[in-house]
Amino acid sequence: MRHISRTIIAPALALACGLGTSPAMAQDAGDIQVKVLATAVLPDGKIxxxxxxGPLPATTQTAANDNVVPTVAIEYFFSPNISLETICCVTQHDVDVVAGPLTGAEAVSNARVIPATFTLKYHLNPGGVSPYVGAGPTYFIWIKDEPGAQTIPLGVTRQSLSNELGLALQAGLDVPVGENLLVSLDAKRYFVDTTARWFAGxxxxxxxxxxxxxxxxxxxxxFRF
Known part of the structure; x- marks a missing residue:
């Protein structure tokens, strides 16, 4: 796993292990849970x-940079084991050329995306140290993107990324540390593409x-309410 993910996960895992013996929370249908998280977003970006x-060599290949952003997750429990979760965040990425004669050039600059996501989750051992799994749809909404500086000399005046529907798979662990408080570790893998277009006029x-x-x-x- 990349260094950026170890920076986020390792301290929280140590905290969870240290506090896992705290009293368990009650967990009932109708509960609402809100999580405040630090999130590492590690995209691919491959063509x-x-x-x-157009003017690009056939050997051109790209990659998107990683980012760490704050995230809020809101979750509604239908039963102690079943819940529906959505997340709120905006993440920003650049896309750089990593293969071909233009290696090092920036292709897309300051692309910002809202990953609108809903996952249906199943919780094992509700009320205690509770692993969970989930899955659901995601829709990537690009709210801003700009052509990279090195595309401007090619005649590019604007650029766009397509909004796309995809799938998210999820697994994680909730560790109670008080009656209504928990520490959470969460991993999602998204499966979604986008089409990038550059325009001259x-x-x-x-x-x-x-x-x-x-x-x-x-x-x-x-926090559970």
Whole structure:
């Protein structure tokens, strides 16, 4: 696992192990749980298809940078074992060329995405140290993206990333540390793509399809109401 994920997960894991003997929380249908998390977003960004490379060499390949962002997760319990969770965050990424003659060039700058996600979760051992698994749909909404500086000399004036529907798989661990307080470790793997398009005026000059498929690793605290 990358260094950025160890920075987020390791301290919380130590805290969870140290506090795991605290009294268990009650967990009932109708409970609402809110988690405040530090989240490492580790996307791929690889080009999987290039319908229109335009001035780019055929050997061009890209990767997106990692980021750490604050996240809020809101969860509703239908029963002690079954819940529905959604998350709220915005994460920013650049996409750089990592293979081909343009290696090191920035292709996409300051791309910001809302990963609108709902997961249906199953909790083992509710009320105690509780592992869980989940799955559900996600919709990546790009609210801002700009052409990278090195694409401007190619005649690019604007750039866009397509909003796309995908799937999220989830696993994690909730450790009670008080009657209504817990420490949480969470891992999600997203499966979602996007199509990137670069324009010179109104003319599309480059179009590439990218695999995003980020790992999203979180650690933080939760409160139950």
């Amino acid at each position: 999987t298809d290039a319908p229109l490379l 109104n003319t599309k000059v480059i179009e590439t399809e990218h695999k995003l498929d980020p790992w999203v690793l979180s650690a933080g605290v939760g």
